[in-house]
Amino acid sequence: PTTQPGSTPGSESAQHFLRRWAAATTRMETTGKTQEYLKLTLRCGVCRDLARNIEHRYAAGGFIHWGGLRIRSVETPPNPGSVVLYTVHAFSAPMTLRDSSSPPVQHLPGRRVTYLVGVMTTSKSFGVTSVTAA
Numbered sequence: 001p002t003t004q005p006g007s008t009p010g011s012e013s014a015q016h017f018l019r020r021w022a023a024a025t026t027r028m029e030t031t032g033k034t035q036e037y038l039k040l041t042l043r044c045g046v047c048r049d050l051a052r053n054i055e056h057r058y059a060a061g062g063f064i065h066w067g068g069l070r071i072r073s074v075e076t077p078p079n080p081g082s083v084v085l086y087t088v089h090a091f092s093a094p095m096t097l098r099d100s101s102s103p104p105v106q107h108l109p110g111r112r113v114t115y116l117v118g119v120m121t122t123s124k125s126f127g128v129t130s131v132t133a134a
Contacts, residue, residue: 014119015074017126018088021117026068032058042120042127061101067093069113083129088115 012020021040028037034051041047057064075087095108118130 012125014076014084014086014126017119018074018086018117019071021128022069022071022088022090026066028054029064030066030068032063040126040128042122042129044118044128044130046131047128057097057099060099062098062103064095064097066095066097067110069093072112083118083120086117086119087134088117089113090115 017040021037024037024040028034028051032054034055038047038051054064069090069092072089072091075089077084077086090113092111092113094110096105097108098105114134116130116132116134117128119126120129
């Protein structure tokens with residue numbers, strides 16, 4: 001079951017939130033619709049840049065076909081503070097993409113990935129503050 005946007009931190013774990021964020025990332029990249037993804041991010045420059053890139057790609061006639069991330073594990077740090085840095089180990093499905101309506105299609109193989117994701121507790125749930133590929 002998924003948690004609705006009005007959920008509280010007490011009813012959703014950060015690990016579940018990160019799985020929801022990964023699913024929103026997949027939907028954004030495969031549809032070009034960024035609103036849901038952006039609602040899950042807070043002052044995350046990398047996230048905003050990614051959303052702008054996706055918007056431009058789709059506006060120019062490009063696309064992304066991708067099966068998304070399959071999260072293998074989320075490591076929680078021992079002493080969380082106001083922004084907690086989680087290590088997310090996942091498998092990124094193969095991806096087919098095109099930047100606009102004219103360039104050739106690119107194919108990227110599936111692969112293991114690791115992200116360091118900064119997560120902050122908000123009054124309603126959580127928000128991503130940073131994402132770095134490790």
